Amino acid sequence: MGEPQRTSLLDAPEHVLSTLQKDGSRRWLRPRLSHGHFLTARRIAAYLLIVIFTAIPYTSINGKPTILLDVVHRQFTLFGKTFLPTDTVLLALGMVGFIITIFLFTAVLGRVWCGWACPQTVYMEFVFRPIERLCHGTAGRGGAANRPVPKWRMALKHVLYFLISIYLAHTFLAYFVGVENLRHWILGSPFEHPVAFVVMTVTTLLMLFDFGYFREQMCILACPYGRFQSVMLDRQSLIISYDPQRGEPRGKFEKHVASGARRFGDCVDCHQCVTTCPTGIDIRQGLQLECIGCAQCIDACDAVMVKLGRSPGLIRYSSQDAIDGKPRRRFRPRLVFYPTLLVIIAALLAVVVSHRQPADITLMRNPGLPFVLNPDGRVANNLRVKITNRQSSPASFSVSIIDDPQAQLTMSSNPVMVKPGESLTVGLVITLPREVFVAEKHPLKLRVTDGDAVNRQLDYQMMGPSNGANHE
Numbered sequence: 185m186g187e188p189q190r191t192s193l194l195d196a197p198e199h200v201l202s203t204l205q206k207d208g209s210r211r212w213l214r215p216r217l218s219h220g221h222f223l224t225a226r227r228i229a230a231y232l233l234i235v236i237f238t239a240i241p242y243t244s245i246n247g248k249p250t251i252l253l254d255v256v257h258r259q260f261t262l263f264g265k266t267f268l269p270t271d272t273v274l275l276a277l278g279m280v281g282f283i284i285t286i287f288l289f290t291a292v293l294g295r296v297w298c299g300w301a302c303p304q305t306v307y308m309e310f311v312f313r314p315i316e317r318l319c320h321g322t323a324g325r326g327g328a329a330n331r332p333v334p335k336w337r338m339a340l341k342h343v344l345y346f347l348i349s350i351y352l353a354h355t356f357l358a359y360f361v362g363v364e365n366l367r368h369w370i371l372g373s374p375f376e377h378p379v380a381f382v383v384m385t386v387t388t389l390l391m392l393f394d395f396g397y398f399r400e401q402m403c404i405l406a407c408p409y410g411r412f413q414s415v416m417l418d419r420q421s422l423i424i425s426y427d428p429q430r431g432e433p434r435g436k437f438e439k440h441v442a443s444g445a446r447r448f449g450d451c452v453d454c455h456q457c458v459t460t461c462p463t464g465i466d467i468r469q470g471l472q473l474e475c476i477g478c479a480q481c482i483d484a485c486d487a488v489m490v491k492l493g494r495s496p497g498l499i500r501y502s503s504q505d506a507i508d509g510k511p512r513r514r515f516r517p518r519l520v521f522y523p524t525l526l527v528i529i530a531a532l533l534a535v536v537v538s539h540r541q542p543a544d545i546t547l548m549r550n551p552g553l554p555f556v557l558n559p560d561g562r563v564a565n566n567l568r569v570k571i572t573n574r575q576s577s578p579a580s581f582s583v584s585i586i587d588d589p590q591a592q593l594t595m596s597s598n599p600v601m602v603k604p605g606e607s608l609t610v611g612l613v614i615t616l617p618r619e620v621f622v623a624e625k626h627p628l629k630l631r632v633t634d635g636d637a638v639n640r641q642l643d644y645q646m647m648g649p650s651n652g653a654n655h656e
């Protein structure tokens with residue numbers, strides 16, 4: 185008996201990562217295209233999404249961009265509504281709601297988003313890979329292309345990649361800076377907008393790196409959504425699955441053998457489902473983190489089954505329980521828990537939105553002395569008022585004191601013009617005769633109005649000397 189073969193502790197297992205060779209080098213994936221119903225449907229969905237993604241920055245609702253994530257000015261405009269930093273509660277609720285919706289969506293539909301709608305998949309599979317196939321020809325999986333690629337084809341591929349990366353970078357940034365700014369940047373000289381030029385160049389290079397080099401590793405290694413899928417899915421979630429009951433034991437196709445006399449299951453081990461997989465996995469090994477649910481393996485396997493006169497669906501949309509022959513469960517705790525949370529969040533959002541004012545107005549005392557005694561004997565308080573205009577048009581806000589003829593208000597400018605979505609802080613001084621102060625405080629009411637939608641009354645405690653009334 186020979187000695188058992190010893191392996192070094194540093195020897196990597198055969199399959200560490202689908203994009204990694206055993207020696208640690210990159211395994212380049214060139215998935216074979218498999219035509220079928222799902223590819224046709226995904227293609228239509230992908231090109232529609234590309235049109236929508238490109239068009240959204242050019243559209244507006246109520247005179248505002250449909251989506252503008254203006255990080256620089258800290259304003260988010262979503263479907264014609266602008267949210268400011270003061271909308272923290274609203275944004276936090278929206279974010280929590282969004283995350284729970286992702287959890288619910290994934291629990292029901294698995295990774296449909298990844299395979300059908302994620303920009304990474306859409307652009308990779310329906311823009312960059314077709315260009316690659318055009319320039320390289322249709323190769324199998326892994327290693328170099330099957331035949332040498334002429335230099336001019338390689339050059340053409342890189343030029344096309346670069347041009348599409350420029351388009352992608354501009355479209356992506358349009359969501360953050362708006363199309364008007366973008367047009368201004370494009371038409372102006374880079375020396376006029378050096379920062380914008382650098383941002384655009386870096387974004388273009390990142391796009392080129394992602395789609396030209398990093399590719400499917402974005403889904404396998406970098407995307408947190410893929411990493412979290414194991415906690416988001418349950419045994420009833422929709423997944424793409426190979427049916428081992430039907431497929432195993434796998435073996436070569438046996439010609440002229442009656443179905444009852446076959447030694448093997450339906451899987452003929454043709455590897456079509458593997459060579460078509462954009463993340464390089466073998467779905468027959470069960471649900472894997474790398475599976476983005478693109479359904480390419482379904483199309484590949486269905487074509488094989490039809491060719492062999494067997495019914496399609498050896499690989500299909502299913503669930504872990506269904507594949508194991510277990511009944512469908514009507515009650516799934518997460519399908520009760522997530523919607524309940526969403527209803528609560530929707531109710532809270534409705535309350536917050538209904539209490540949203542067309543302007544935020546805050547009155548603040550200036551730091552330092554609570555009051556000052558003026559030479560004319562009047563007591564002065566120094567304040568500032570912060571006005572945030574949430575309306576879609578500029579508004580002129582005037583500040584006044586209500587029903588106290590002894591009080592005098594001084595401001596550097598009154599009324600105050602505030603642009604839509606902007607905040608302005610202005611200083612103001614209120615004075616009262618010293619005799620008014622029987623105690624240290626004297627209540628006042630201020631009004632801030634734009635003469636239209638905004639009419640706010642603010643309470644203020646004027647500070648003064650405690651014995652002002654007895655002072656000689």
Ligand code: SF4
Binds near residue numbers: 450
């Ligand atoms: S394509 Fe179908 S038959 Fe071929 S290896 Fe994959 S599962 Fe088996």
Ligand code: SF4
Binds near residue numbers: 461463475476477478
């Ligand atoms: S296993 Fe099938 S569904 Fe999953 S990524 Fe590969 S081809 Fe797409």
